[in-house]
Amino acid sequence: MAYSADLREKAVSMIEKGKTKIEVAELLEMGIATLYRWLKKKAAEHKRTCSKNYKS
Numbered sequence: 001m002a003y004s005a006d007l008r009e010k011a012v013s014m015i016e017k018g019k020t021k022i023e024v025a026e027l028l029e030m031g032i033a034t035l036y037r038w039l040k041k042k043a044a045e046h047k048r049t050c051s052k053n054y055k056s
Helices: 005-016 021-027 032-053
Strands: none
Touching (some): 005 021
8 A cells, every 4th residue: 555745754753753663653554664664765865865965
């Protein structure tokens, strides 16, 4: 099942605000592996953005 971008943002935001991954997965009725993938993707995007903005 495909999830909306809004749901992804909401889930990541909940985790960033202190909810555990398990809590978020249960509240949003989704698999924990899905959350881990989204968080990994967000971290990779953040790293890419930071490296583009870095000036030596």
